Amino acid sequence: MPISLVTGGAGFIGSHVAEVLIAQSHKVIVLDDLSGGSLMNVPSKAVFVKGSITDPVLLAQVFDKYKIDYIYHLAAYAAEGLSHFIKRFNYQNNLIGSVNLINEAVKHEIKCFVFTSSIAVYGGQTPPMTEEMNPQPEDPYGIAKFAVEQELKVSKEMFGLDYVIFRPHNVYGERQNISDKYRNVIGIFMNQLMKGESLSVFGDGGQTRAFSYVSDMALVIAAAVENKAMYGEVFNIGADDACSVKTLAELVMQVMGVHGKINHLEERNEVQHAFASHGKLCEIVGAYQQTPLRDGLMKMAEWAKSSNHLPSKKFELLEISKKLPPFWK
Structure with missing residues (x-):
């Protein structure tokens, strides 16, 4: 073994x-x-x-x-x-x-x-x-x-x-720490909806990622x-198909069954478009399983709504506060 x-x-x-x-x-x-x-x-x-x-x-x-x-x-x-x-x-x-x-x-x-x-x-x-x-x-x-x-x-x-x-x-998916406000946008969105808050989107939400x-x-x-x-x-x-953060916010609201609002925050310093080719991996392992985004979000939403989650907490070990987005303060 x-x-x-x-x-x-x-x-x-x-x-x-x-x-x-x-x-x-x-x-x-x-x-x-x-x-x-x-x-x-x-x-x-x-x-x-x-x-x-x-x-x-x-x-x-x-x-x-x-x-x-x-x-x-x-x-x-x-x-x-x-x-x-x-x-x-x-x-x-x-x-x-x-x-x-x-x-x-x-x-x-x-x-x-x-x-x-x-x-x-x-x-x-x-x-x-x-x-x-x-x-x-x-x-x-x-x-x-x-x-x-x-x-x-x-x-x-x-x-x-x-x-x-x-x-x-x-x-993304089950067991993600959705109480962490510093990372994992899908978890952040789900947590905000469950608390009755608006979804926090940096800039216009045109950033694209493959989830x-x-x-x-x-x-x-x-x-x-x-x-x-x-x-x-x-x-x-990872997944092949990219999605904008704004579209993602709409999808998360749909699978959570909550008609929330989007709060557009000031743009932050981040890569605007990030998704990858997986051709090299597929050449060796073949076509691997890729769950459609909506299906994966449905599974995660079901888990999120039925699980207990720790409250969000502030990261206490900040070393630099200059230019820190207000959302994180």
Whole structure:
């Protein structure tokens, strides 16, 4: 039985990947500090270890105790827009923590390191983004993700560490933290509607994204270690069809059954159009499941309305307040 470590396995995408791995007869070790996840998300058959990838001592203990074959690294603080204002926190959690994990992977000769990077590494280049493009991240979050990609590349060259890198984009679905006002626009919209608030849209809502249903992503990510043709490669993964934020707001109101209002806020510094080509991935794994946006939103809405959610809380570790959007203050 292969043993897989899933970092961030109490969180959103990580818990779904852990679930798929268990169904595929992996023994799963979930490592999570519960800063953004919940014990309720951890599959019952997984071994849970509370802790952070920023703790190298704890990581060494985990790797010494469990003979880990594969790493699925999904732990991150994925607030892309907020990353401008939490630079040190961003790099400590998303870069240095990842390096701690890579160190242990090298020392314990892990068979494959699966890393979820982000479409943010492309920055504001003209979509659709392709893997052949030269990454040009425009925020600290994207910079950290690309740095980890480069670290994996040199670790392969120096130490023979095999890896697979995925660049997902705008993933949504059940178990997303909809109480987090700094990230995940679909969750933010659903939470606002349930509280009777207007939907907050930056600018005119013409920004476009391709929104990707989490179960579709988890199936492909979990299976990556079984396909040696994927080793040492980078893959975009997500939905093909882009949607404007304004259209998304209308769709969310429909599936939630609430006729809300849109509150247009001042434009913020963000990439206006971001969606990717998935041709490279399809060449190797074939056409993978892509749940239509409305269908995925219906499933998420049903979950959101029937689940208990923590209240929204202010991020207390802001390092820079200059130019912080009023919505986040």
